[in-house]
Amino acid sequence: MEVNGQLALTVLMGVFLIAVAAWLARVEDWRSYTPLAGGGTVGGTAEQYVSEEKPSGVIRWLTTVDHKDIGMLYGAYALIAFAVGGLMVVLMRIELADPSMTLISNTFYNSLLTSHGITMLFLFGTPIIAAFSNYFIPLLIGADDMAFPRINAIAFWLLPPAALLIWAGFFPIPDVIPAQTAWTMYTPLSAGVGSGNQVNAGVDLMLLGLHLSGVSATMGAINFIATIFTERDEKVSWANLDIFSWTILTQSGLILFAFPLLGSAIAMLLLDRNFGTMFFSVDGGAILWQHLFWFFGHPEVYILVLPPMGIVSLVLPRFAGRRLFGFKFVVYSTLAIGVLSFGVWAHHMFATGIDPRLRASFMAVSLAIAIPSAVKTFNWITTMWNGKIRLTTPMLFCIGFVSNFIIGGVTGVFLASIPVDLVLHDTYYVVGHFHYIVMGAIAFAGFAGLYYWFPIYTGRMYQVTLGKWHFWLSMVGTNLTFFAMILLGYGGMPRRYATYLPQFATLHQVATVGALILLVGQIIFVWNFAQSWLEGREVEDGDPWDLADDDLTTAEWTWFERKLETAVTDGGEDETELATDGGQAVDDADADSADDA
Amino acid sequence: MDEAPGLSDQYRTASPWPVFIALGIPISELGLLFDLFPLAVGGLLLFGGSVVGILKESGYVTSTIRAVTALAVIFLAFGAWLAFTDIALVTRGYAVIAAAILLAVGGVVFELFVREQRQTF
Numbered sequence: 001m002e003v004n005g006q007l008a009l010t011v012l013m014g015v016f017l018i019a020v021a022a023w024l025a026r027v028e029d030w031r032s033y034t035p036l037a038g039g040g041t042v043g044g045t046a047e048q049y050v051s052e053e054k055p056s057g058v059i060r061w062l063t064t065v066d067h068k069d070i071g072m073l074y075g076a077y078a079l080i081a082f083a084v085g086g087l088m089v090v091l092m093r094i095e096l097a098d099p100s101m102t103l104i105s106n107t108f109y110n111s112l113l114t115s116h117g118i119t120m121l122f123l124f125g126t127p128i129i130a131a132f133s134n135y136f137i138p139l140l141i142g143a144d145d146m147a148f149p150r151i152n153a154i155a156f157w158l159l160p161p162a163a164l165l166i167w168a169g170f171f172p173i174p175d176v177i178p179a180q181t182a183w184t185m186y187t188p189l190s191a192g193v194g195s196g197n198q199v200n201a202g203v204d205l206m207l208l209g210l211h212l213s214g215v216s217a218t219m220g221a222i223n224f225i226a227t228i229f230t231e232r233d234e235k236v237s238w239a240n241l242d243i244f245s246w247t248i249l250t251q252s253g254l255i256l257f258a259f260p261l262l263g264s265a266i267a268m269l270l271l272d273r274n275f276g277t278m279f280f281s282v283d284g285g286a287i288l289w290q291h292l293f294w295f296f297g298h299p300e301v302y303i304l305v306l307p308p309m310g311i312v313s314l315v316l317p318r319f320a321g322r323r324l325f326g327f328k329f330v331v332y333s334t335l336a337i338g339v340l341s342f343g344v345w346a347h348h349m350f351a352t353g354i355d356p357r358l359r360a361s362f363m364a365v366s367l368a369i370a371i372p373s374a375v376k377t378f379n380w381i382t383t384m385w386n387g388k389i390r391l392t393t394p395m396l397f398c399i400g401f402v403s404n405f406i407i408g409g410v411t412g413v414f415l416a417s418i419p420v421d422l423v424l425h426d427t428y429y430v431v432g433h434f435h436y437i438v439m440g441a442i443a444f445a446g447f448a449g450l451y452y453w454f455p456i457y458t459g460r461m462y463q464v465t466l467g468k469w470h471f472w473l474s475m476v477g478t479n480l481t482f483f484a485m486i487l488l489g490y491g492g493m494p495r496r497y498a499t500y501l502p503q504f505a506t507l508h509q510v511a512t513v514g515a516l517i518l519l520v521g522q523i524i525f526v527w528n529f530a531q532s533w534l535e536g537r538e539v540e541d542g543d544p545w546d547l548a549d550d551d552l553t554t555a556e557w558t559w560f561e562r563k564l565e566t567a568v569t570d571g572g573e574d575e576t577e578l579a580t581d582g583g584q585a586v587d588d589a590d591a592d593s594a595d596d597a
Numbered sequence: 598m599d600e601a602p603g604l605s606d607q608y609r610t611a612s613p614w615p616v617f618i619a620l621g622i623p624i625s626e627l628g629l630l631f632d633l634f635p636l637a638v639g640g641l642l643l644f645g646g647s648v649v650g651i652l653k654e655s656g657y658v659t660s661t662i663r664a665v666t667a668l669a670v671i672f673l674a675f676g677a678w679l680a681f682t683d684i685a686l687v688t689r690g691y692a693v694i695a696a697a698i699l700l701a702v703g704g705v706v707f708e709l710f711v712r713e714q715r716q717t718f
């Protein structure tokens with residue numbers, strides 16, 4: 001870089017640091033820190049000053065370490081990412097409405113494809129799960145907060161820079177173009193080898209962003225493991241731990257083993273790209289990348305699906321009027337999936353020419369992993385069997401989840417069989433398979449949770465009719481789009497192309513229509529969500545779903561009820577409920593500062 | 598005691614440091630990857646300073662100057678490793694070393710002047 005540029009950058013950086021220091025000096029009196037042991041509890045730093053829960057306005061959101069606020073931040077972040085990733089794919093689907101290149105260039109299509117995948121998996125999928133787990137796990141297990149509230153905040157705040165880096169190629173920065181590596185970033189393409197344009201810094205920026213999101217996920221996972229192990233209320237034993245906490249615990253374990261590996265692989269790729277190492281360019285380097293990537297990548301799909309399964313296992317019984325059928329077996333299946341998911345990664349590499357004996361063993365484990373998945377499916381169905389079904393919007397989304405998960409799972413079993421996979425690999429069939437799960441199941445469970453807990457986090461009720469519209473448009477749209485893709489795959493349509501042979505036109509058009517139906521559904525959702533939040537009917541009953549009638553109330557609703565009651569009695573608005581839990585921390589602090597004096 | 602309590606004294610569930618730790622990491626990474634000296638130094642300072650701040654705030658360390666020194670030594674070692682071994686990423690190494698020195702200087706200044714002031718309140 002030129003001297004001038006360096007100078008400008010230095011000045012900019014200096015001004016920024018001074019601004020940060022000045023802001024900190026304004027809001028924070030860091031000289032006041034009293035040495036206390038056990039920074040784990042937020043209350044730990046409190047002197048007599050502690051008067052309120054949190055500051056107001058923007059500063060509250062920038063500085064919060066409250067698990068509920070952080071949950072809300074994750075949720076807002078995830079929904080924005082969902083909108084970005086969704087609009088990207090709408091453009092792609094419109095381009096695919098006719099066989100030739102019309103609306104956007106092929107390279108731009110590739111860029112959108114790459115960003116869509118990474119955005120949906122890492123910036124929507126993982127964060128929307130973190131939104132629910134941050135908000136509800138401490139409530140469900142009776143903890144005051146997460147084990148490490150500040151680490152929790154750091155984990156969230158790593159995500160906005162991660163998104164900016166991942167999308168950096170689309171911003172008008174000179175000489176930076178978006179990555180076109182697809183989300184799998186296969187080498188040698190992603191190492192920038194050859195005459196392609198993937199040496200561009202846009203790829204490095206995306207890799208950095210992905211790395212950052214991995215650091216964030218890992219920090220969150222450590223926090224959840226510590227919280228579920230150590231912060232449970234005395235009344236909450238392993239035997240009566242709720243199903244959602246079980247899935248988050250398992251998911252966190254998977255993250256702990258999978259994401260650091262992705263981080264290392266990305267670091268190696270960055271070294272290859274920028275510092276002349278040759279991890280992935282020597283003989284076997286390309287296959288090495290695939291092993292490393294899929295050792296992370298397959299567990300990642302279960303990282304994304306287990307907690308949504310937990311949400312469904314929690315919500316679906318509430319509207320079937322009975323307890324989850326075979327609770328224990330659902331927990332065992334969760335754990336089994338967690339363990340097995342590390343033994344199947346090479347089913348993504350059946351077509352690479354790896355040793356056939358290895359291939360066969362991966363086929364066996366891949367078929368085996370379908371068993372615990374099926375156990376869960378049967379348990380959901382038997383829970384509903386002869387139940388007192390109430391078709392509320394969250395319940396509809398749960399049933400949609402089960403239905404779509406069956407199609408997604410069954411297509412997966414076929415892919416796990418080597419001879420079938422060799423025919424269908426790298427076709428739209430694979431795209432159809434995993435979208436039945438990521439859109440049809442994971443996103444559906446996310447919506448189920450968003451509707452089910454809407455009264456808790458907004459204090460209001462959503463508009464029921466719009467909720468139903470949202471569900472049905474999503475259900476029809478998903479099945480139209482992704483079933484067409486399964487058929488396209490049977491026909492031999494390869495994935496990841498901006499153009500195609502005319503013979504595929506009809507099915508592609510069906511898929512595009514499906515995507516547009518989905519778009520309409522999501523617009524209705526956004527409207528319903530925003531408008532109900534601002535103007536919806538206020539919830540006065542701590543049990544808006546009448547769970548108590550069937551004796552199915554869970555801890556978060558009890559908490560909500562208490563919150564509503566305290567709010568009424570002392571006329572306060574928010575936050576008052578915590579005055580009671582806050583007691584202990586303040587006492588500690590008092591004792592400590594007395595020692596200091 | 599102070600008349601104007603700081604944010605994290607006054608509010609039980611607030612801390613100003615996480616945002617800056619989270620910003621420091623990508624800024625320093627960008628600086629080191631693309632060899633942009635000011636970004637690397639600034640990002641590391643932001644990161645290092647905020648780490649010390651959060652450790653102090655949560656009571657994991659009692660002495661600012663010792664925490665700063667420990668971080669500076671780690672940075673110094675990392676910088677030296679980059680600059681003076683076979684890796685030979687000289688400018689990047691110097692950036693890390695510069696950050697280490699600035700961090701240490703900052704720690705001393707804080708110890709001598711800012712903390713002193715408090716006792717005269």
Ligand code: HEM
Pocket residue numbers: 184301302304305347348366367369370373408409410412413415416417421424425426430433434437438
């Ligand atoms: C019932 C158990 C499942 C089995 C046996 C299975 C099997 C497979 C197989 C063999 C492939 C590789 C296809 C190919 O590239 O030729 C594949 C791809 C994929 N599966 Fe599954 N799957 C299952 C469940 C899931 C779940 C639960 C998810 C998501 C949460 C998922 C997400 C994916 C994704 C994202 C890909 C595509 C990766 C890519 O190449 O971009 N699968 N699956």
Ligand SMILES: [Cu+2]
Pocket residue numbers: 297298301344345347348
């Ligand atoms: Cu897989």
